[in-house]
Structure formats: C-alpha cells, structure tokens
Amino acid sequence: MFTLKSLKYKDILDIKNMSMEKGQITSIIGESGSGKTTLLKHLNKMISPSSGEIYYKSTPLSQIDSVKLRREVVMLAQTPIAYRGSIRDNLLIGLKFSQKEPVPDTTLEYMLEHTGVKKKLDDSIEDLSGGELQRVSLARVIIMKPEVLLLDEPSSALDSESEKKIIELVIDYSKENNKTLIMITHSEDMAREVSDKVIVLEKNKTYKEA
Ligand SMILES: Nc1ncnc2c1ncn2[C@@H]1O[C@H](COP(=O)(O)OP(=O)(O)OP(=O)(O)O)[C@@H](O)[C@H]1O
Ligand SMILES: [Mg+2]
Numbered sequence: 001m002f003t004l005k006s007l008k009y010k011d012i013l014d015i016k017n018m019s020m021e022k023g024q025i026t027s028i029i030g031e032s033g034s035g036k037t038t039l040l041k042h043l044n045k046m047i048s049p050s051s052g053e054i055y056y057k058s059t060p061l062s063q064i065d066s067v068k069l070r071r072e073v074v075m076l077a078q079t080p081i082a083y084r085g086s087i088r089d090n091l092l093i094g095l096k097f098s099q100k101e102p103v104p105d106t107t108l109e110y111m112l113e114h115t116g117v118k119k120k121l122d123d124s125i126e127d128l129s130g131g132e133l134q135r136v137s138l139a140r141v142i143i144m145k146p147e148v149l150l151l152d153e154p155s156s157a158l159d160s161e162s163e164k165k166i167i168e169l170v171i172d173y174s175k176e177n178n179k180t181l182i183m184i185t186h187s188e189d190m191a192r193e194v195s196d197k198v199i200v201l202e203k204n205k206t207y208k209e210a
Contacts, residue, residue, distance in 0.1 A: 001148060001180045002043055007052035012038050015052070016208040018199065020182050022057075025171060027191035028184045030201030036184045037078055039201065040150050043182065044073045071098045074146035078153050078184075080137035082128070087112070087136060088121040094140045103143060111139040114169055116162060131157040138166060142173050149174065151183035163187070167194060 001022040007015040012035045020026045020043075028036050041047040042054060045066045054061045056069065074094070083093050091108045095101065108121055115135040119128070128136065134157045141149060149170065155163035171194055174181040185191050191198050201207060 001057065002182075003055040003058075004042075005053050005055070007042070007049045007054060009035075009038060009042065009047065009050050011204075013042075013049075014206045015039075016206055018207060018209050020180065021196070022180050023174075023178045024196035025174060025181045025194060026183075026197045026199060027195040028182070028199045028201065029186070029188050029191050031203060034201040034203045036201055037152055040075060040152055040182070040184060043148070043150055044070050044075050046075070071100075072147040073150065074098075074141050074144050074148070075150040076137055076141045076152060076154055078156070080130075080133045082125045082133055085125060086122050087117075087119055087125055087128075090125050090136055091121075091140050091143060094144045098144060100144065107143065108139075111143060112136075115139045116165060131159075131162065134158065135162075135166065138170070142170065145177070146179065148180040148182065151181070153184050153186060156186065163190070 002020040004015050004018040007013060028039060030036055038047060042049060045061055056064060061069070083090050088105070088108060091111065092102050095103070105121060112119065115138060117132050117135050119132070134154065138154050151170065154170065155166050158166060167190065170181060173179065
C-alpha cells in the first residue's frame with residue numbers, strides 16, 4: 001500500500017526502504033522522540049519528506065492531491081480533538097470534512113456501544129473524560145470507512161482492559177473490510193501479538209527493511 005524509498009526528514013527520519021502492505025496490520029513502535037508520529041504524518045501528506053519518495057499504490061504521494069488522499073487515508077491524531085457540540089456532531093464531522101454522506105443514529109449508537117462509551121448522542125462533548133474522548137475520536141474515523149487507517153497511540157488514555165477491546169474493534173473492522181491498518185503503539189507485546197509486521201524506529205538510526 002505504501003512504499004518508502006530513501007526518505008529523509010530533517011534529522012528526524014532516515015529510512016532507506018520500508019513498506020506497509022494492503023490489508024495488513026502494521027504496528028510502529030520505538031522510544032519517545034524516535035519519529036513515529038512524524039512518520040505517520042508523512043503517510044497522509046501532513047508532512048512532506050526533505051528528500052526521497054513515498055508511493056501509495058505505486059503512485060508517488062507528491063503526485064496525489066492531499067484532499068483526495070485524505071478521503072482514503074485517514075489519521076487519528078495522538079491528541080484527540082473535540083469539536084464544540086454534541087457527541088453526534090463529533091462522530092459525524094469526519095464524514096462532513098471529507099464530503100461523505102452522514103450515517104444514521106443507529107450506526108452512531110452501535111459505534112458508541114462498541115467503543116464502550118456509555119453516553120447519549122445528544123450529550124455534550126465537553127463532559128467526556130480523556131479516555132472517552134479518545135474512543136469517540138476512534139469511532140469517528142472508523143465511521144468514515146477509510147481504505148487506510150492511521151492510528152497514533154489510539155489507546156494511550158485507556159486502561160488495559162479497554163485497550164484490548166478498542167484494538168479488537170479496529171482489527172475486526174480492518175479484517176472484515178480488507179482495510180489497511182497502520183498504528184503506533186507503546187505496547188510492544190500487543191503489537192507483536194496482533195500485527196502482521198512490527199516496525200521499530202530508533203533515534204538517529206537509519207531504518208532499513210530486511
Ligand atoms: N515539525 C517539527 N519540526 C521539527 N522537529 C519536530 C517536528 N515535530 C516533531 N519534531 C521532533 O522530532 C522528533 C520526533 O518527534 P515525533 O513526534 O515524531 O516522535 P514520537 O516517536 O512520535 O514520540 P512520542 O512517542 O513521544 O509521541 C522529536 O525530537 C520532536 O521534538
Ligand atoms: Mg508520537
């Protein structure tokens with residue numbers, strides 16, 4: 001799905017060759033500051049490399065329109081964002097931004113239930129805990145049914161039991177729909193257990209895939 005060739009970004013990333021395959025689960029791990037978030041941001045063109053190229057389905061990202069790309073490649077940021085309004089508004093806003101049709105309340109309620117958020121759609125977003133907001137944000141990106149889901153530590157604010165449930169949910173989504181999942185996680189054990197491929201980034205080191 002993605003192939004990276006001789007990618008450099010400032011003195012943060014130096015990647016000789018790397019790939020993430022379609023329909024697979026790829027996890028990215030590594031110490032804080034090793035460039036995990038920076039790498040993920042490259043994949044939906046929030047950042048462009050200083051040199052080198054990234055290919056998405058064999059086309060250089062530099063030749064793909066950012067807006068078009070982000071309808072297919074959706075990123076969930078490390079710090080969840082709340083938009084003023086209700087939980088419903090927040091669940092639907094991703095679809096709105098990417099000019100897709102809204103989905104019915106029954107779908108939204110299903111997502112709340114399966115992410116373990118015990119709230120009503122009309123409840124204000126401001127009353128949620130950090131972990132609940134993180135789960136609503138994850139629900140928002142799954143609802144968009146993207147081709148590629150980029151998740152930056154989707155379970156960092158959650159206890160290990162909730163984390164397990166959330167990760168199962170995204171994995172089920174990807175497998176059932178043959179979507180590509182690329183996620184950053186701090187949990188190496190979990191990464192090794194659920195992923196087809198684990199990428200380990202190290203500070204100030206060239207990454208080269210075997
Ligand atoms: N836009 C930027 N310009 C310059 N340096 C940056 C920029 N964004 C991040 N950095 C630096 O790049 C390095 C990698 O940051 P990044 O956020 O990718 O790390 P990370 O592996 O995601 O860390 P964490 O696990 O703490 O989230 C850090 O040293 C950070 O300070
Ligand atoms: Mg990060």
